[in-house]
Amino acid sequence: MTDRRHVIALCGGVGGAKLAFGLTRILSPQDLTIVVNTGDDFEHLGLSISPDIDTVTYTLSDLADRERGWGRKDESWNFMAALTALGGEDWFNLGDRDLAMHVERTRRLAAGETLSRITADLTAALGIGHPVVPMSDQPVRTVLETAHGDLAFQTYFVRERCQPAVSAVRYVGADVARPAPIFAGLLARKDIAAVALCPSNPYLSIDPILAIPGVREALKALAAPIVAVSPIIGDTALKGPAAKLMTELGARPGVVDLVRHYDGLLDGLVIDHANAEDVTALQALGVHPLVTDAIMRSDDDRARLARETLTLAHGLSQPLPEYN
Amino acid sequence: MTDRRHVIALCGGVGGAKLAFGLTRILSPQDLTIVVNTGDDFEHLGLSISPDIDTVTYTLSDLADRERGWGRKDESWNFMAALTALGGEDWFNLGDRDLAMHVERTRRLAAGETLSRITADLTAALGIGHPVVPMSDQPVRTVLETAHGDLAFQTYFVRERCQPAVSAVRYVGADVARPAPIFAGLLARKDIAAVALCPSNPYLSIDPILAIPGVREALKALAAPIVAVSPIIGDTALKGPAAKLMTELGARPGVVDLVRHYDGLLDGLVIDHANAEDVTALQALGVHPLVTDAIMRSDDDRARLARETLTLAHGLSQPLPEYN
Numbered sequence: 001m002t003d004r005r006h007v008i009a010l011c012g013g014v015g016g017a018k019l020a021f022g023l024t025r026i027l028s029p030q031d032l033t034i035v036v037n038t039g040d041d042f043e044h045l046g047l048s049i050s051p052d053i054d055t056v057t058y059t060l061s062d063l064a065d066r067e068r069g070w071g072r073k074d075e076s077w078n079f080m081a082a083l084t085a086l087g088g089e090d091w092f093n094l095g096d097r098d099l100a101m102h103v104e105r106t107r108r109l110a111a112g113e114t115l116s117r118i119t120a121d122l123t124a125a126l127g128i129g130h131p132v133v134p135m136s137d138q139p140v141r142t143v144l145e146t147a148h149g150d151l152a153f154q155t156y157f158v159r160e161r162c163q164p165a166v167s168a169v170r171y172v173g174a175d176v177a178r179p180a181p182i183f184a185g186l187l188a189r190k191d192i193a194a195v196a197l198c199p200s201n202p203y204l205s206i207d208p209i210l211a212i213p214g215v216r217e218a219l220k221a222l223a224a225p226i227v228a229v230s231p232i233i234g235d236t237a238l239k240g241p242a243a244k245l246m247t248e249l250g251a252r253p254g255v256v257d258l259v260r261h262y263d264g265l266l267d268g269l270v271i272d273h274a275n276a277e278d279v280t281a282l283q284a285l286g287v288h289p290l291v292t293d294a295i296m297r298s299d300d301d302r303a304r305l306a307r308e309t310l311t312l313a314h315g316l317s318q319p320l321p322e323y324n
Numbered sequence: 325m326t327d328r329r330h331v332i333a334l335c336g337g338v339g340g341a342k343l344a345f346g347l348t349r350i351l352s353p354q355d356l357t358i359v360v361n362t363g364d365d366f367e368h369l370g371l372s373i374s375p376d377i378d379t380v381t382y383t384l385s386d387l388a389d390r391e392r393g394w395g396r397k398d399e400s401w402n403f404m405a406a407l408t409a410l411g412g413e414d415w416f417n418l419g420d421r422d423l424a425m426h427v428e429r430t431r432r433l434a435a436g437e438t439l440s441r442i443t444a445d446l447t448a449a450l451g452i453g454h455p456v457v458p459m460s461d462q463p464v465r466t467v468l469e470t471a472h473g474d475l476a477f478q479t480y481f482v483r484e485r486c487q488p489a490v491s492a493v494r495y496v497g498a499d500v501a502r503p504a505p506i507f508a509g510l511l512a513r514k515d516i517a518a519v520a521l522c523p524s525n526p527y528l529s530i531d532p533i534l535a536i537p538g539v540r541e542a543l544k545a546l547a548a549p550i551v552a553v554s555p556i557i558g559d560t561a562l563k564g565p566a567a568k569l570m571t572e573l574g575a576r577p578g579v580v581d582l583v584r585h586y587d588g589l590l591d592g593l594v595i596d597h598a599n600a601e602d603v604t605a606l607q608a609l610g611v612h613p614l615v616t617d618a619i620m621r622s623d624d625d626r627a628r629l630a631r632e633t634l635t636l637a638h639g640l641s642q643p644l645p646e647y648n
Contacts, residue, residue: 126410
């Protein structure tokens with residue numbers, strides 16, 4: 001019998017990174033891989049920027065600015081001030097320390113290295129022991145269809161501040177992307193204990209990962225439970241446009257339509273007390289709920305929620321198949 | 325009779341930029357063009373860096389750090405600290421504010437714009453009214469032949485701190501470079517009053533400009549006097565390896581061999597009182613000396629030396645040719 005220990009976490013930016021942080025506090029580096037969305041990666045000022053990888057990296061290395069909610073703590077903004085003075089494009093804020101990540105990534109990508117390799121080295125340099133893996137080494141770009149035309153993710157998210165109503169979301173390049181090698185390797189392993197969907201935006205953070213050909217099917221085939229932590233508390237998102245997008249795309253903001261959105265993928269869902277009334281509806285959809293305080297205010301909250309997520313997954317595990 | 329008013333200044337980094345600053349204080353933007361060495365341009369961390377253009381730009385916009393002698397004043401170094409933490413290549417210091425210049429230049433070069441166009445825009449953005457022109461829009465790279473092999477300029481200058489003995493200097497790419505359009509236009513004008521060689525390293529700052537095919541001949545053909553301000557005071561350079569290079573390349577550090585090095589190019593030379601004993605030798609070489617205080621400590625010194633340089637040139641002007 002194989003010992004199923006390894007956990008795959010699928011992760012976007014801020015909210016997801018908090019749960020990923022919690023998972024790193026209770027799982028060893030051998031037992032956890034954090035697979036990160038790259039659908040909101042973009043090229044800006046000639047730099048290759050991977051916002052979700054960076055948020056996860058800064059969160060895990062405790063370099064993230066917790067109050068601002070993005071970027072690095074103890075950050076300075078002298079590059080931006082000088083760029084503005086030069087008449088440069090300054091709608092996307094890049095801190096002086098943060099810039100080192102983008103410059104180094106850009107240089108190495110231009111030299112032909114993979115995003116996987118670069119991410120492994122840069123996270124290791126910051127003392128992160130747990131593997132952080134981009135979903136793919138091929139570019140996938142989330143595009144939002146709006147009344148103002150198609151918007152690249154960061155244009156929608158940062159420049160337009162999520163204001164335009166979205167009629168559809170596309171993942172350009174996903175059709176020819178492959179899971180990054182380490183991610184692909186995980187999908188073929190027999191010892192996966194659980195797949196955890198971190199509390200990230202379903203359309204903008206998790207769906208890009210699922211849009212890579214074969215990923216969704218491989219996750220389902222793992223014989224490990226797939227559990228999510230809801231990014232929706234009550235009928236709103238703690239951060240970002242998840243609830244607004246649900247409405248615009250024809251769903252009712254809340255955990256029930258979140259489960260419907262994932263269309264049979266989920267075995268379990270961690271929800272907040274604010275959604276306790278939805279327990280029966282979730283069960284009717286074949287999803288096991290766990291009701292808790294799903295808002296992560298402290299490091300202890302992060303570890304607790306991670307533990308509860310794994311507890312839920314553990315309870316949903318089928319008897320282990322007998323190998324050999 | 326054409327009114328000869330326009331001055332062409334050939335310029336390298338720090339010392340040269342000081343005289344260029346002085347020239348901008350006594351000549352209007354219509355009457356001065358500063359042509360800047362690009363032989364020490366290089367690509368580092370994926371960024372296109374033009375050290376002499378930046379030094380001139382920061383000096384003319386009064387953004388230069390006068391005490392450190394390079395880069396911007398009120399600079400911060402958080403990018404470098406973060407880059408070091410990531411294991412990046414950190415032998416070349418890039419300040420946070422300075423970085424905006426490199427990122428913006430790199431982006432626009434990659435988009436197909438010329439260095440001339442970019443330099444014009446970035447200097448204008450910083451309030452510089454006088455034209456600052458790269459010597460060429462084609463890359464020219466100064467390479468130093470040493471016992472340790474060929475060294476790119478910045479490797480020699482910054483990483484190796486000018487320690488290796490130099491046996492020869494090459495300007496790679498100069499043979500197929502053309503003067504930047506505005507520089508080429510100047511070389512065809514009939515109203516050039518003077519060509520001023522700023523007090524820059526002859527091998528590393530002025531020779532790269534002269535190495536562009538046709539430039540030296542065109543300067544000689546201008547019928548305007550060519551005057552230099554000596555970067556050598558006594559037998560040493562105020563800054564940088566000019567004297568050391570003269571010795572290594574078989575010359576005697578001083579103003580006499582400086583004139584010999586330029587091999588008939590110069591009509592006049594501004595020298596420091598420390599070199600007053602060389603006046604006769606200079607005259608014997610056909611060069612008119614002007615003895616003054618050639619060290620620029622203040623803005624007043626810069627303007628004074630610029631004025632003296634133009635006074636020397638004015639005295640050397642041939643009677644104007646009669647046109648039409």
